[in-house]
Amino acid sequence: MHSKIVIVGGGAGGLELACKLGRKLGPGQVMLVDSRLYHIWKPSLHEVAAGTLDIHQEGLSYQMLAHDNGFTYVYGALTALDAPGKQLTVAAIATAEHEEVLPERRIGYESLVLAIGSTSNYFGVPGAEEHTISLNATEDAERFRLTLLKLLTKAALKKGAPDAGQDGVDIVIIGGGATGVELAAELREASGVYAAYGFGQLEPMKDVRITLLEGAPRILAPLPERVSAAALKLLQERAIKVVTGTRVTAIGAAQVTAGEGGQPDQLYPADIVVWAAGIKAPALLSTLGLPTAKGGQLEVDGTLAVKGHGNIYALGDCALCLGADGKAVPPRAQAAHQQADYLAQTFLRQARGKPPQSAPYVYKDYGSLVSFGQTSSVGSLMGSLKGLSWFVDGFVARLMYVSLHLMHHQAVLGTVRTGVLALARFLIKRSTPLVKLH
Template sequence: MHRIVIVGGGAGGLELATRLGDTMGRRGQAHITLIEKNRTHVWKPKLHEIAAGSMDMADHEVGYLAQSHWHHFTYRVGQMTGLDREQRLVKVAPYLDDEGVEVAPARDVPYDTLVIAVGSQSNDFGTPGVREHAMRLESAADALRFHQRMVNACIRAHSQSEPLRPEQLHVAIIGAGATGVELAAELHRTTREVVAYGLDRVDADKDIQLAVVEAAPRVLPALPERLSTATEKLLKNLGVAVHTSGKVAAVSAGAVHLADGRVLPAELIVWAAGVKAPDFLKDIGGLETNRVNQIVVRDTLQSTRDEAIFAIGDCAACEWKDVQEGRGARDHGTGVKIVPPRAQAAHQQAKHLLKQLRRRVKGQPLQPWYYRDFGSLVSLGEFSTVGSMMGGLVSGMKGGSLMVEGYFAKLMYQSLYKMHELALHGWVKVVLDTLARSIVRRTEPHVKLH
C-alpha cells in the first residue's frame, strides 16, 4: 500500500491522520503513520487556559494510541531529527522516559508521501536571558509547569512569615498578541480563585500584580485599532499594567529589563512574543526554508524541491494570494505575503490535503489551496471576547470585516474548538463529552488547584 507518513500531531497533523485513517486507512487504500513526540494531544489555542488553571487538561487531552486504534492509522512515538530524500526515510530520535530510560530506539520510517506538520515554537529573537529565566507556552507540559509554579507561588506567599519580596507574586507576560492578552485575562480571575481557597494571608488585589509588555504601539496589533483599544481598556480596568512600545532588552532572574531603562520586577515571566518553526527544520534534507525555519511550499502545499513532501500548519510558508491589504499576513524578508500561523489555516490545509492525497495515490493532478481568512477572535476569559470576522464569513460583505464583541464573539470562539473536536471525534462523542463536562463542572472547583 501507499505509505503516507505525517510528522506532528497538532491541530493539522492529527486532523489529517484521523480523516485519512477513516477513509483510505480503513479501506486499505493506504497505510497512514503519525509520528509525534508527545503521548497526548491538546489543542494549542487552549494552552493559556491550562496555564491559568481554568481548564483541566485531563478532560480535554486526546491519547494518540487510542485515537490511532479507533481511526485506523498507526501512531509511533518519537521526534523527527532528519530526512533522507533519496531513500525516502524519516529519521526519528530515540524516545526516552522521564528517568532517561529508552522506550523506543532511533529508527528510520519509510514513506511514499510525507506530510510535515510539526507546528511552531517561540522566537526569542536572541534576547539575553529569555532561555534561562522566561517560561514559554509551547506545549501542554509548559502550560502545566507554569500553573504549578503559579499555585506554588501563592502557597509560598501565604506560608512565609517575612514580607513579600518586590518581585513576589508579580507576573510579566512579554508579548500582547492573542496568547499574552488571553493569559493575562485568565490569570486575573484564576489567581483570585486560588487564594480564595484558604490562602487568606494573600491579598489578591494588592499582592498579585500582572503586567503585559508589547513592543508594538498597541496590544493585539493584528486586530483593528478599535478592538485593540477596547481590549487595552478592559485589561487596565482589571488592574493589568500594560506597557506598549516596550522593547525588552533582557530578562534576568526576577525582572524584565526594557530598552528605555525601566525594570519590571516579576517572579513569573512568560515569553509570548513571536514564533518560528522548530530549528531542526532549517534546510532539512535540502528543502527550501525561510529565515524562521518554515518549509517553503507551493500552492499545492508541496515543498518546492520535492513533490513527495508536503508541509502544513505553522511550519509551512505558503504564499497568501489575493491578500486584502496584507491583513494578518507576515513578511519574512522576501517581500512575499504568506499565510499567518493560525489554527484556522492548519484546519483548512488538513481538509484540503485529505482530498489531494487521494488524488495523488490515484496518480491524478493536485489542485491548489487558497486560504480563506475568517478573521481573528481573542478570548478575555469571563470578561469578554473580541475579534473581527472577515467578509468571507459574513454574508453580503466583500473585502470588509465586521468587528464583534461580547456573547456572540464568545460563541464564535467556542465554535472553533468544537470544529476541531468534531474533526477528531464526530458528533456523538463531542455531544456526550460536552454534556459530561458541564455536569462535572457543577461538582468541582472552577479552577485547578494542583
C-alpha cells in the first residue's frame, strides 16, 4: 500500500486533518491509520464512563467517515517506522480467538503525520497501574461503567442486610484537572438517575461516595482562580469530597493512601479508582528513531515538522511544540484542532505547487470550559486582547461546552449532517433511559 499523505491516529486533530485533506485531494492521496474502528471525541469519555453517553450511538465509524470525506482508512496499530525508506508497519488484526483477520501491512508514504495522542503517567506510584482505570480510550470508559454497574448492583442487594457493614460504593478520583472534575460531577448526576432506574434502595448522596484527590493547592490549577473556586463550590454542593494539597503514595485493591508532607497518611476506602493525574507520550514514540523530548513527545519545529525530518509531522498530545514564549503548547483539543488547520494548509499548498507557509504555527488560547453534568458548565473565555478573559457559568456555559462538540462534528461530518445528528440524539434521549443500563 502507498499514499501521498499518511496520518496515523484518528483522534480530534488527526481525523479533522484527514477529512479536510480528503475532501480536497481524494482517497488516492490521503490515508488515515487507526487501531480502532470508530471515533469518539475524547473530551466526552467522562460521559461514557458515567453512562450518560452511549458509545454505540455516539461513535462515528472510520470507514463511513473515509467514504464520505474522500480518504482511505486502514485498520491497525502502528508498530514500526522506517523513516529513510518512507515506510511504516501496521500490526495484524486478529479475533479474540486469535484468528487473523488482517495481516501485518507495510505502507509507503511521501509525507507522514503522527497524531497518536497520549497515555496515562502514573509517576511511579505503587499500585497505580494495577488498581486504577484511566480514561484514555473508549474501552477504558466502558470498563469503568460496567464495573460501576456491578458495584451498584451489589450495594443495592446488600442494602439493609444485618451484616452489610457500610453500604454503598466508594469512588476515588485522583487528579483535579478537567477530566477528574468533570467525571466527579457527571457521576454525581448519574448516580441519581441510576437510583431511579432500579437501584431505588440506594440514597445517591449518601451511598455513592465520591472523593477527588488533587496534589496542587486547588483544583483546575491551570485555570483562573475564579473558575477553580466556582468549580469547588459546585462539587461541594453535590456532596463530593475534595482534598487538595495531598499526594497519593500508594494504591491498593480497596484503598488509596495519600497525605501531605510531614503529616500522617490518610486512607481512603475505594471500590473503584480513576487515575486522572497526568499524561505522557506513548512509549512507541521512543522506538521510531525520531527525536523525542524529556517527556517522550516528538520534537517539532514551528511548522510542526519533526526536527531533522522534513516530511514527517506531528500534532496533538504526542508533539512537543513550543510557543513564542518558549512554553509548550498545552495538550488540549483546541490545540489539536488548530494544528490540524495549519497542516491542512501546508499540504494543500504543496498539492497546488505553492510555496510553504511563511508564518509558523501559533497557538491561540480561546479559554476553557468544564462540564458539570448535563445542565451546567463553568469556565473562562479569552478575549482578543492579551490577558483579557470572561468568567462564564451555568446554562450559557453549558451551551458553549456542547457547541465545542458540535463544532468537531461539523468538521468531520459537515453542517447538515451535524444538525440532523444533533436533532436525532435529542429525540432519542426522549425515548431511552438517561443512562446506559446494560
